Amino acid sequence: MLLAIILACIGAFALLTILIYLYRPLYHPKYLEDLYDCHVVITGGSSGIGKELARLFLNEYGSRVTILARNSERLEECRRDLSPNLSERLLCLSVDISQSYEEVENAIQHAIRHHQDKPVDILINSAAIFYARPFDQTKPEEFAEMMRINYLGSVYCTQACLPSMKRRGTGRIVFLSSQAGQLGVFGYTSYCSTKYALKGLAESLQMELERENIYITLVFPPDTDTPGLKEENKSKPKETQMIIETSGLLSAEQVAKKIIQSTRKGSFTCSYGINGFLLTCLTCGAQPVTTKTQLTSSIVQRSGSSYCISTVFIGGVGMACCQSDLCNAAQPIHQVSIL
């Protein structure tokens, strides 16, 4: 009897090893050891997460940073803040990445020339706008604007940086999505769509760029303590606030640190905390894996438990929305029962 159990365990272990070999990670990005003198382009780097990233890259790693942002005032403040001695490692360019592709291309060329003809090594697409508004109160133009800045802006920057990355033979592209890019929430109809679009873009783009040794990282930060968030909080609907309260607030520095770590490793996703881990496992779908541990953990964790947790969560927020006394419409007959 004991012998049978031992044999079964050995058999299962052997099967698992074979499976892990068959389903080994699809590609192995090289770990970027030395970031000194790496050319990093950060869009939307004049405030928030982008600014923290620039700060870390300049001070801790000694890289060369190019910041692209719209508002020149904020750019100036940011420059004074990050490099008071006007170092030539930091270049701030004012450009609206969503307007036209030519502008973005010109800006990238300018940046490459400034940094002594160094092609772009790491591109961090952090430029985005976000606000929470119910679907009816969002104007059609606002939908178009958000899609343009959040999605098309990233597309243009990526397209502009790709030729130089290909010439160099290596590169990293980072897309800053959000936990709202993993699950849809009340009030974020426009924002969720753009962040989901980034996910679709990243998955298909990675399949195309894998043979060029360029690796994509998708980052899913939760609510981060930035000026952008403060702006958003002023006009957030109550339902969204109730839902978002369930997850915590992170500092921009923590978010930035983890982003840099993931970029160096070249992993496809970057998530924060236990919530982030569960959500990533739940919604990893057809994403590529870069380490064996990711694969096994995603398979093991993607058991019904994480699925059930999310369904309970969705159910809970669904109830919150239905029972919110803020809803003006008359309660229809087919209402969900009270918990």
Place this chain on the structure above:
Amino acid sequence: MRVSSVGKGLRQIPSPRSHFCEHISNDDEQSYTCRQRIYVTCPHCQRSLCLHHINEHQIIIRSLLDSLVNRVNEYRYELTVTLSIPSTSQTVVNNCLDELKDVIIPYVQRTCCQNDVKQEDVNRVQVFIDKMFTIIQHIHFYWENHKKEKRSRSTDKMWIIIFAAIVIFIFFVLLYLLRPVYRPECLLTLRDVHVVITGGSSGIGKELARQLLNEHQARVTILARNQQRLDECRQDLALGNNERLLCLSVDVGQSYADIEKAIQQACQYHGNRPVSILINNAGIFYARTFEETTTDDFEKMVRINYLGVVFCTKACLASMRQHGSGRIVLVSSQAGQIGVYGYTSYCSTKFALKGLAESLQMELVRDNIYVTVAYPPDTDTPGFAEEKKTMPIETRLINDTSGVVSAADVAKKIIISTQKGSFSCWFGINGFLLECLTSGAQPITSILELISQCLTIGLARIIIVGLLNTFYSVVTRKSLKNNKTK
């Protein structure tokens, strides 16, 4: 219990009836008879013995016999109960009892009173007694174990029942906690229901219009760009359905005002009926690598595939709310669940539709409006034929792994899902796996969906990673071939 065979005890041969105690005792090589005048007669051997010596006379074997009889009495009940003793033991026991009754007791009776009892006789009785005790112990042991087994079996059963009860209780608690977040009412009849189909002049949209008109007698409004195709479509569908079908030429991606006007016109045409079902089917698709896709291509795709959907939904929402119920269908694609080589722009827009659907459903649940997202695979339509002409080789190789379905099948399933109000609509076993895999944080409308998704999620992830491996190897192989030819 050693008994000396020399001296002590009684004379070998019983004397004829004497009137004094015949016990002989040995002291210092001198033996003398007791000759006590007050005596009793041993009932077994009729010898006369004084009270002091009669105990000694009988004590040797008597004690053995007494203990044996006591033990036998103790277990008499167990020994004679036939129910739980196996038949072999029962035979043995019966033999022993017979031996006791017929041989030992008479023998003991005969020999208890001899002058000296030989050690071998004592041994023989002792052996018998030991054998008897062993058997009795075995049976006792067996009897105890049997009782214990019965008790333990019943306690085992009790634990199993308790455990099963706890599991069932937890199951029902989970069922309650995880019950579907909303229950859409099934639209049993679609007769005279106002359905708006964008991009309905060809492909899946046209099949949807055909089925809704002919099989369900609904009222259909088709919005599409190309006037020529609209006319062809009208000629094709309107036989006998003349006034139920309205074809309007409008570009859904251009301006919101145009769409609003078109929807109002449609509502008025169909007898002031508000829109009940909106099917967002308008979409363009082509496969092109990221570098070859121009910025105009990206913008156009976003405008038509995503913004068009948003504008149409916004325009129809007011009348749906007025009606008190509604269904919104977003026709995504299997490329909206998994990113594939060559579909960078297309995948992004279809993923965006999924994000829109999830957040929109959370907002619309209290208005009794339900969102359905359909994920058809490659469908046999004119649009697909167009796309195949310019598809990169890698994409074609990857697409070959899944089949092509007919537009009629796709349309049928979409209509069923819309009637039920389920959140996602998948096609085929591939579609089922992909849906379980990418279900993520979608709402559920039936507990069956939850169970099937929970059970298959881990396996689906394994399968898809294997599939991704093949896709990536196709892509890398292609690049090597290209490099070689260069």
